[in-house]
Each structure stands twice: as C-alpha cells, then as structure tokens.
Amino acid sequence: MNHKMDISISVAIPVYNGSEIMREAIESVLAQTYPASEIIVVDDGSTDDTRGICESFGPAVRHIYQENDKTFGAGARAHAIRESTGNWIALLDHDDLWDPFKLEKQVAAIALHPDAGAVFTRYRSVDEKGRPLVEDPLVSGELIRMEPRDAFHHLLHENFYCPSSALVRQDFIKNVGVCDPRLVGCADWDLWLSISRVLPILVVDEVLTNYRISSEQFCADKGKLARALQVTLEAQREHLHANCDDCTESFALGRAHVAHVYAVAARTHLDHFHKHALAGKPGEAFSSLRAAYQTSPGEVLRPRRLAAISKNGLVGTFKGLKDAVQ
Numbered sequence: 001m002n003h004k005m006d007i008s009i010s011v012a013i014p015v016y017n018g019s020e021i022m023r024e025a026i027e028s029v030l031a032q033t034y035p036a037s038e039i040i041v042v043d044d045g046s047t048d049d050t051r052g053i054c055e056s057f058g059p060a061v062r063h064i065y066q067e068n069d070k071t072f073g074a075g076a077r078a079h080a081i082r083e084s085t086g087n088w089i090a091l092l093d094h095d096d097l098w099d100p101f102k103l104e105k106q107v108a109a110i111a112l113h114p115d116a117g118a119v120f121t122r123y124r125s126v127d128e129k130g131r132p133l134v135e136d137p138l139v140s141g142e143l144i145r146m147e148p149r150d151a152f153h154h155l156l157h158e159n160f161y162c163p164s165s166a167l168v169r170q171d172f173i174k175n176v177g178v179c180d181p182r183l184v185g186c187a188d189w190d191l192w193l194s195i196s197r198v199l200p201i202l203v204v205d206e207v208l209t210n211y212r213i214s215s216e217q218f219c220a221d222k223g224k225l226a227r228a229l230q231v232t233l234e235a236q237r238e239h240l241h242a243n244c245d246d247c248t249e250s251f252a253l254g255r256a257h258v259a260h261v262y263a264v265a266a267r268t269h270l271d272h273f274h275k276h277a278l279a280g281k282p283g284e285a286f287s288s289l290r291a292a293y294q295t296s297p298g299e300v301l302r303p304r305r306l307a308a309i310s311k312n313g314l315v316g317t318f319k320g321l322k323d324a325v326q
Helices: 019-030 050-055 074-083 102-112 148-157 170-176 187-196 222-234 245-278 282-295 303-325
Strands: 009-015 038-044 061-066 088-091 118-126 143-146 167-169 201-212
Touching: 009 019, 009 074, 019 038, 019 050, 038 050, 038 074, 050 061, 061 074, 074 088, 074 187, 088 102, 088 170, 102 118, 102 167, 102 201, 118 187, 143 148, 148 187, 148 245, 167 170, 167 187, 170 187, 187 201, 187 222, 222 245, 222 282, 245 282, 245 303, 282 303
Parallel strands: 009 038, 009 088, 038 061, 118 201
Antiparallel strands: 088 167, 118 167, 143 201
C-alpha cells in the first residue's frame, strides 16, 4: 500500500522497570511497514536500565524520565501524549507488540475515513513469553466504521479495546486536553468514550496487536480494575442522550459488566480465604473473607459459597486449635 506521508504518527510508550521487554515493543515499532515519525518513552521512575535500552536505539527513541506518580502507567502515558508532535498518536504499552502491518492498515483506514477520531485493531492475549493464552477472536478482515452515537452506545457496554491497539487524533486530544488519570478511573476507556461522543471510530477487524498479560499489571488486580471501571462508567451519566433507549440499555449493560468484574475480584479473595482457612490461618482467612464481602456481598452470600465458607472455616478453626495444642 502507498500512502501520502501527511499522516505523521507519534508512538507513546509508558514504562516502569520493564527495560528488556520494552526492547521488543520498540523493535515492533521500528519493524512497521508504515514508519512512525517519533517514539516517545516516558520512564515512570524506573530503577532498571530503561534509559540505557532507550539510548541503545539512538535518535529513534526519545527517553523522558519522571518520578513515579502511582497511577500504574496512566500518568506516564498522558505525559507521552502531551509530548507528542505527530498528527496521530499510537499508544503502546511497554510489554505489548505490534504486527508489522498494524500502522499501515490503520493509516489506510484513515485515508478512507479522514473524519475518524480513533482507529483500533483487534488483539490477542499472550503470556509473558508471547505465547497466545486463548484462540484468536473471530475476525472478518474488514474495516468497521461506527458513527458517534452508535460508537458511544457500543463503548458504554465495556472497554473492548486495549490501549496498544489504538491510534487517536492528536488534534482531538489537544482540544479537550489530557485528563488527570487519578480523576477518571480507567483513563483509556474514558478517552475512547470522549472521542466516540463526537467523532466516528474505526476498527480494523484483524488481529494486529499482541496484548501481554502478567501478574504485575494494574488489570491483574480485579478489585482496583472494577473500581476504576465504575468511576469511568458513572461519569458518563451526564453524557447520556435524553430519552434514549439505547443509552439506557447500554449503560445497564455497562453496570452489569462492572458488577461481573467485582464478582471476579470477590472470588479471588474467597480463593485466598479457603487457602488460609484450610492451612489453619484464621487471621489471614478472616481478612480475605472480609475483603471478598466488601468487594461483592452478593457473590459471598450465594448459598453454595456460604456452605463452602462455613465448612472450610470450621475445618480451619479445628486445624488451628490442633496445631496450637501440639
């Protein structure tokens, strides 16, 4: 494909102590068939060799250091966005990877629909070594366009797109500003929703992004994720269309999704409860049970879960007493 070079792309990469794996992410940018105009890495207070890895790429990579701001990379991403000079900004987490044709296919989509506010691709979930965790999603290979009203309803359901799949208009962000991630909950979802309220979004229906999942990610803590999603969703109330059945339905589906994430978080705490109870550690067990109830009371109070809690709680109590006597 040949495209006019008037579409300049800045790649914004936040990183915290992920220097070696970040090298793979940067290499996937440099391997693009449509070259990025700049790569900006914002180092969120790393103590490893992040600066050295960035400098090893020479002028191709711009390294910016900031003190860690406790926003799990969202603040560093916002910093990189503010520093970007391209008229489109591609987001890339330091541990994710792109197919070599990703940017080229997104640019081709923009050429067909220059009024779009964002272009996403489908993604696959991979482990820390890049191995697929599930089968790739079913895709059509086509370009999907959603008008603002429809895009907003679609995104109210849940956050369907990972940041590393996104290419967004720089002028939109320049006009609305970069939100403080500490105030908006899930910063990437908030951005997609903001764009979808006024501009069309495009989806290249191909798997062109590898989304790496590790235990250290913010989204691995389902409790924190659920709270962030809830903040973001509730903030959309003021933007719902008046007397709109689609808004009502989509918002309800969004709340159901948030409730599901809370339930998953509660089940994780319950797993810890059972583990500690059966090990005869009543203090740790009680803490986990309390955390589960605070996260999702309804999940804990399900009859089958209550039965298991009672049974393992008694077993753990007797084991603790037995160990104490011995």
